Amino acid sequence: MPRFQARVLVRLRPSVLDPAGEAARGAAERLGVEGLSKLRIGKAVEMELEAPDEAEARRRLELLSDRLLANPVIEDWTLELEQS
């Protein structure tokens, strides 16, 4: 059975305020890092799985991302997938 490595990036939708990102941006300024106009915090979920083919692996991971890893009301997600 082919093995795949996957990474799902979950981001808050652009319209949703990210207070943790704003707080981190404030700390970056205090660190002396200049010019940082945007800092938004998301999640990276790394996975390995076995599936008959890439299409099936993608189908499973899209279901997982849409139903569990992200909440479409407030978050977007992107999937990176490659065979090991």
Place this chain on the structure above:
Amino acid sequence: MSIGVIVFPGSNCDRDVQWATEGCLGISTRRVWHEETDLSSFDAIVLPGGFSYGDYLRCGAIARFAPALQSLIDFAAKGGRVLGICNGFQVLTELGLLPGALTRNRDLHFICEDAPLKVVSQRTAWMQGYNDGALTLPIAHGEGRYQCSDETLKQLQDEDAIALSYGNNPNGSVSDIAGITNASGSVLGLMPHPERACDPATGGTDGRRMLEALLG
């Protein structure tokens, strides 16, 4: 007549709810482990506050898949009354029984204080006892900022489904929302804690009428 309080790993207001419903109001109450699936003996279900499954991933995201909640979908579809308090409200949005989502408070603080609230709609049984239109309930949450799309907000307004709003919007919620119902009014989710306001000795009694509405 009895109510069930679903208990998840990490729930911490389940006993408070039982103290309020059974101890203060005399309503027969049983705590139900989240792996149980038979809710048929109950007239109403409460999802209590706390940190179900450690709030891993997102608040309520993992609790949503608990066996008891698959039964809860059927229970609610038959018109059974469901009350989600704090983490319970978060679970109801993840489960899809209520629209929107609860996110990190605007100012990042965990807020623990008495919140002045306004009754936005007296349409449902939950709110019918509040004739003066104002009440005070404790809030205690870090992720209580209600978020939804403009379309969802309009739908909530059109359905008269916004039950409660904050007087001072402590967390940045859309449209000051503190609690909403579904269209039929059988399901209520709110961030404030009515179960902590059922005895004059512990901060007022404004929560009593809402809990009495569990049994109509």
